[in-house]
Amino acid sequence: MEFRKLMFAGLALSMMVACSQDDELANGTNGTGTEGDAYMSLSIEMPNTGNTTRAIDESGEKHEGTAEEQKITNLLLLVYNANKGDELQYSHIYNAVDLRPQAPNPGDDKSTIYTITPFQIESGKKKVVVVVNPLDGKFTDKSTLDLMRNEMKLSQDEISKLSTGNHFMMTNANSLANQNQQGEEIADKQDGLSNGDYYQDGSVAVDVQGTKNNPTSVTVSVERVVAKMEDQTANYSIKVNGKEDVVHFEKVALINGNTKFFPIKKIREQGDRTNDYVVDPNFEKQTEETINDFYSNKFENAFNVQNGENIVAKDLSTENRASFYTLENTMIAAEQKNAYTTGLYYRATYELKGKDKGTNIYQYGNTLYDFAGLQEAAKQLGLNLNSLTDESSQAQFYAIGVTKYEKGRCYYTYWIRHIDNQNNTEMGPMEFAVVRNNYYQMEINSVKGIGDYKPIDPNPETPDEEVDSYLDVKVKVLPWIVRKNKIDF
Known part of the structure; x- marks a missing residue:
């Protein structure tokens, strides 16, 4: 920078x-x-x-x-x-x-x-x-x-x-x-x-x-x-790579917003100064306890107005460009982990080819089924559904190794990049960061598969450099x- x-x-x-x-x-x-x-x-x-x-x-x-x-x-x-x-x-x-x-x-x-x-x-x-x-x-x-x-x-x-x-x-x-x-x-x-x-x-x-x-x-x-983040996706109904399935994105929220800042931007004094390594007050202090230094970091019922844990969600059916503003959030390379990195959190409905939107979807292994398809496959796979029906709970299916997506609803997370070091095996300085006075334009480029079956809180032990679930987002960073x-x- x-x-x-x-x-x-x-x-x-x-x-x-x-x-x-x-x-x-x-x-x-x-x-x-x-x-x-x-x-x-x-x-x-x-x-x-x-x-x-x-x-x-x-x-x-x-x-x-x-x-x-x-x-x-x-x-x-x-x-x-x-x-x-x-x-x-x-x-x-x-x-x-x-x-x-x-x-x-x-x-x-x-x-x-x-x-x-x-x-x-x-x-x-x-x-x-x-x-x-x-x-x-x-x-x-x-x-x-x-x-x-x-x-x-x-x-x-x-x-x-x-x-x-x-x-x-x-x-x-x-x-x-x-x-x-x-x-x-x-x-x-x-x-x-x-x-x-x-x-x-x-x-x-x-x-x-x-x-x-x-x-x-x-x-x-x-x-x-503050930094600005904006989703600029033109069409929120996107075909899954290599399939005829369609993912309909419905809402997006800002996650892991920082609550601390320096009124005047602070530059790291040691190390490679040519990187303009921006410091925030959580710098080199990330622990499980400091998760509380971020707002919108509890995803259970994230898109429920009554129980949203301070998550502000934007409706993609009405928002032309869903924008968010937040304090900058930077950290040393080793501490760029899911529980601390600012990102966008999407709720979507997954539609199987040839099935109605809103149909329950089941995942066993790497294959997706509707309930009739799961019943048929179970005979060949030796999967015992016992007395489970299409109305049975997610927990009941999960107990036998099947993931149920209620009405096809799923969730995707994208961790915002500030600098891409073009190396997915090595974490770069400030690679996953948001910096004040920068404008991050996001566009969902492709979808590789179905997301999480329910909101799952980010793991403070998971590095950001791991492959992002099944969502590929194109990001452009501009200075205001x-x-x-x-x-x-």
Whole structure:
């Protein structure tokens, strides 16, 4: 993945309302209690081109996002004093009307610049954090840098609010930590940083010495803190490979959504830094107990509204493109296992060739039958059905080695890939992962056979690299388009 210039989500011109009154100094929290001896202002550059990311798709295709994914309702600017223990020196919440559009720059990208009225601040070395559409109750104009760089656990309702229409939360797009603007790593995180370089904690360095007429400038990029997954299958009735059987996909749900995150993306400090190894708070800590750090991970009655264990399901008969948003979920290669990996969970009905949809299906060995076919085959196979009938329970059939699919209903799981190492015998770093500000487009490519006969909770001992049941999904990973923010101090 290349995360050197990540996005500042789009700013629709319709929401940028210019004010006619005279500009006044922005009111904010100045920790010194004085107006300060230097000036800074915030300007935002919205380029119309994006970057590529090293993931499954290498085509360079990008997606700017929907209007609801792009809109800025409010923006929290936090400035910390790097020379005084990272104490909060200035903060201010800007609304959409505070962002003033200017004419596009000349050139092919036709970038638009948005500015904010200059304000005074104490001079010196600062750390800058920008939070777009901050989550209520979690981020305020008193938020410390420790809050921004340490792990945070959220409820499922709070996670949902991070990706609410017109209110997608975004924070600093930390690239390789301690790098300068040329991408060169800087050994000492406190010294040698130029304006726009990243500190280890993901904040952006700036030395504020500007005057009212010549403010210091620095560029800050921000990105959405959630990943997007979308099923784009065109036809949900798919023939089984090599057969005339048909699988009718009916519902899909997000499974194993992470509940913890770092407000600013954290990059692993050790190892091969060229991999941009993204860290989440469960990093290198996966155990059976940490299954509780994920929501939607209990599949019994998964698609029952009353007993769904927090699983949000989408109806494929009514959803044109079933979309989900969730926190990023990454881990070291050895811990990429079914109980921890984010995926899509499908409910379907399997229809045998020549039989009505909704007919009970029975599997014995590798062969599928309706009940009449099972009775006939049992005579040849020496299978004793005793007094079992087509109305007998799944448990009764299972006891004699037969799997019953009630009305043909079955379940499929797909574990989302971020990077494919093209080696099914070796687990690659971040191969099975979802990363913030990435857009995962899934399409059911083929079906090799019938799925599970009932919802089965994922096994924390099963590696993701094992062959995915009987479902082949084509996945494409795109970056949401880059939005670069220029902050002038």
